Amino acid sequence: MTARVLVGVKRVIDYAVKIRVKPDNTGVVTDGVKHSMNPFCEIAVEEAVRLKEKKLVQEVVAVSCGPQQVQETIRTALAMGADRGIHVEVSGKDYDSLGPLQVSKILAALAKKEEASLIILGKQAIDDDCNQTGQMTAALLDWPQGTFASELVIEGDKVKVVREIDGGLETIKLNMPVVVTADLRLNTPRYATLPNIMKAKKKKIANMKPGDLGVDMTSRVEVLRVDEPPQRQAGVKVESVEDLVSKLKEAGRI
Amino acid sequence: FPETCITMFTRTRPIHSIHYHSKAQWQLKLYLTDQQKEFQEVARKFSREEIIPVAQDYDKSAEYPVPLIRRAWELGLMNAHIPEDCGGLGLSIFDACLITEELAYGCTGVQTAIEANSLGQMPVILCGNDAQKKKYLGRLTEEPLMCAYCVTEPGAGSDVAGIKTRAEKKGDEYIVNGQKMWITNGGKANWYFLLTRTNPDPKCPASKAFTGFIVDANTPGIQIGRKEMNMGQKCSDTRGITFEDVRIPKENVLIGEGAGFKIAMGAFDRTRPPVAAGATGLAQRALDEATKYALERKTFGRVIHQAVSFILAEMTMKVELARMAYQRAAWEVDQGRRNTYYASIAKAFAGDIANQVASDAVQIFGGNGFNSEYPVEKLLRDAKIYQIYEGTAQIQRLIIAREHLGKYQQ
Numbered sequence: 184m185t186a187r188v189l190v191g192v193k194r195v196i197d198y199a200v201k202i203r204v205k206p207d208n209t210g211v212v213t214d215g216v217k218h219s220m221n222p223f224c225e226i227a228v229e230e231a232v233r234l235k236e237k238k239l240v241q242e243v244v245a246v247s248c249g250p251q252q253v254q255e256t257i258r259t260a261l262a263m264g265a266d267r268g269i270h271v272e273v274s275g276k277d278y279d280s281l282g283p284l285q286v287s288k289i290l291a292a293l294a295k296k297e298e299a300s301l302i303i304l305g306k307q308a309i310d311d312d313c314n315q316t317g318q319m320t321a322a323l324l325d326w327p328q329g330t331f332a333s334e335l336v337i338e339g340d341k342v343k344v345v346r347e348i349d350g351g352l353e354t355i356k357l358n359m360p361v362v363v364t365a366d367l368r369l370n371t372p373r374y375a376t377l378p379n380i381m382k383a384k385k386k387k388i389a390n391m392k393p394g395d396l397g398v399d400m401t402s403r404v405e406v407l408r409v410d411e412p413p414q415r416q417a418g419v420k421v422e423s424v425e426d427l428v429s430k431l432k433e434a435g436r437i
Numbered sequence: 438f439p440e441t442c443i444t445m446f447t448r449t450r451p452i453h454s455i456h457y458h459s460k461a462q463w464q465l466k467l468y469l470t471d472q473q474k475e476f477q478e479v480a481r482k483f484s485r486e487e488i489i490p491v492a493q494d495y496d497k498s499a500e501y502p503v504p505l506i507r508r509a510w511e512l513g514l515m516n517a518h519i520p521e522d523c524g525g526l527g528l529s530i531f532d533a534c535l536i537t538e539e540l541a542y543g544c545t546g547v548q549t550a551i552e553a554n555s556l557g558q559m560p561v562i563l564c565g566n567d568a569q570k571k572k573y574l575g576r577l578t579e580e581p582l583m584c585a586y587c588v589t590e591p592g593a594g595s596d597v598a599g600i601k602t603r604a605e606k607k608g609d610e611y612i613v614n615g616q617k618m619w620i621t622n623g624g625k626a627n628w629y630f631l632l633t634r635t636n637p638d639p640k641c642p643a644s645k646a647f648t649g650f651i652v653d654a655n656t657p658g659i660q661i662g663r664k665e666m667n668m669g670q671k672c673s674d675t676r677g678i679t680f681e682d683v684r685i686p687k688e689n690v691l692i693g694e695g696a697g698f699k700i701a702m703g704a705f706d707r708t709r710p711p712v713a714a715g716a717t718g719l720a721q722r723a724l725d726e727a728t729k730y731a732l733e734r735k736t737f738g739r740v741i742h743q744a745v746s747f748i749l750a751e752m753t754m755k756v757e758l759a760r761m762a763y764q765r766a767a768w769e770v771d772q773g774r775r776n777t778y779y780a781s782i783a784k785a786f787a788g789d790i791a792n793q794v795a796s797d798a799v800q801i802f803g804g805n806g807f808n809s810e811y812p813v814e815k816l817l818r819d820a821k822i823y824q825i826y827e828g829t830a831q832i833q834r835l836i837i838a839r840e841h842l843g844k845y846q847q
Binding site: 244255258259262331374375376378380381384 | 471476479482483504511513514517526528716723
């Protein structure tokens with residue numbers, strides 16, 4: 184039985200919120216805005232908890248990087264069934280420039296420290312849509328990776344992953360330890376029930392800093408400017424197909 | 438007031454903190470704990486994602502929402518008050534109110550079916566002995582079973598002391614005969630809290646003449662009436678129940694013979710705040726629907742003309758105040774104080790404003806509001822009962838006057 188699964192969970196602006204760009208174009212407005220766990224991270228936690236319920240793994244550890252508030256996100260993971268949490272404190276300028284490179288270094292260091300044999304992450308975060316952390320983490324650890332997983336089966340010391348790719352579905356078999364990133368159809372995350380929320384309060388969340396893990400947080404990326412997408416222009420109504428064709432020709436589209 | 442310095446916390450779980458700072462400045466801090474926010478999130482998600490999509494269908498079919506009740510039970514949203522040693526969560530009234538408001542936002546019919554459980558359980562939670570609690574409350578936490586509060590009769594609603602259902606002691610049993618009416622969950626309950634008159638002497642005071650029982654619903658002699666078709670909250674199950682020579686063992690008496698009136702009334706201080714919370718949830722829904730509509734609809738070339746924005750402003754005032762009222766009432770009883778005054782104020786106010794706000798919402802929708810394809814006419818039909826059950830608007834006023842004048846005469 185696999186000892187430990189590490190699940191990364193990211194605190195992002197809630198998917199239902201209407202995003203607004205800050206007036207100085209340096210980023211989006213986050214103050215007072217509703218945040219919650221990245222939906223793909225929820226799917227990752229759900230998968231890990233299901234593996235534990237099937238007794239294929241012993242322990243599920245939820246990890247998040249960020250300021251004090253990410254503890255809420257870790258607690259949600261605990262309420263869904265994770266056993267304990269790790270809060271890697273990152274705040275201020277480091278948090279502003281926190282990206283897949285830094286997070287994957289942290290996860291790699293934690294995987295070694297915790298002796299995890301399986302890392303499950305969401306395929307991407309809905310705020311930056313990077314889709315890099317899982318891949319980078321696997322590369323840093325020199326572990327195989329099963330990304331865009333819509334199905335995950337543990338068979339002894341191997342993992343079978345069905346991946347969603349452009350052409351359809353691809354099934355691969357990987358030797359543990361592995362990194363898997365969760366896609367939408369992997370599962371439907373459970374609600375945290377009220378009894379589980381209460382039990383989660385007794386579960387432990389350990390605090391540490393990136394320095395404790397020997398991770399260099401410097402970013403190689405600098406955000407120059409953030410803009411809203413261009414306003415949608417009004418369309419033009421045409422009376423007939425001939426009109427449509429001539430208008431498209433005028434616009435140089437055909 | 439400004440002289441005293443009071444910091445309030447309950448036992449080991451700070452549920453809600455109000456600080457009154459002494460002398461020159463006083464601060465009032467009202468906030469939810471993280472756990473309360475999480476509970477509210479679960480209730481909100483369940484309500485918006487699972488109740489709302491099917492609420493209209495249940496209103497049309499008037500079918501009892503078994504799948505929703507089961508889901509609520511699985512999530513721990515039902516039976517919040519049952520103590521932990523009977524398998525419940527032992528939540529405070531405040532926590533229960535937060536959950537109730539969210540569920541009511543989705544559909545008050547569903548929420549009433551769930552809330553009626555709380556009302557039926559409350560006498561047992563407050564006054565049951567250990568054996569009774571373990572047996573009857575334990576059942577509700579092991580399976581999604583319902584219970585009901587069986588007090589009202591065809592001839593006595595507000596006048597609880599006027600009930601006629603008799604219980605006569607014969608050996609180790611009581612024989613019960615009578616008729617109850619408008620019992621929520623009447624046809625679905627596994628057991629009832631039943632109030633009967635044990636002392637037939639009309640001169641016997643109310644405080645000694647009544648006895649409360651726990652009755653298994655499958656006891657021979659209990660005839661459950663037809664499901665009543667009501668104006669609103671249609672999916673909730675309301676029935677008349679006839680008791681014909683029903684035998685109840687003496688072990689099922691709560692406290693003792695003659696203690697019934699106090700038990701029945703004592704439950705209300707704890708169940709009125711959640712009912713007020715339910716009315717507030719309905720009012721909030723009406724406000725949200727009306728606001729959404731007003732922002733989409735163009736009239737006189739603009740979105741929202743001033744007259745409509747004033748209606749929305751008044752609706753908002755009422756919803757916010759109703760919320761504050763039930764929160765205060767819940768908090769007072771959780772602190773261990775008698776909250777009758779606040780509970781009645783909250784229930785009276787919330788019931789009244791729910792009706793006003795629902796009516797205003799229909800008004801804002803205009804012609805569309807009157808139509809069943811739009812969500813607000815259901816809200817108006819559902820709202821009316823909040824001025825009637827759990828103590829009518831008139832009874833609440835009697836209570837408030839009595840409490841208020843009582844303070845003045847001290």
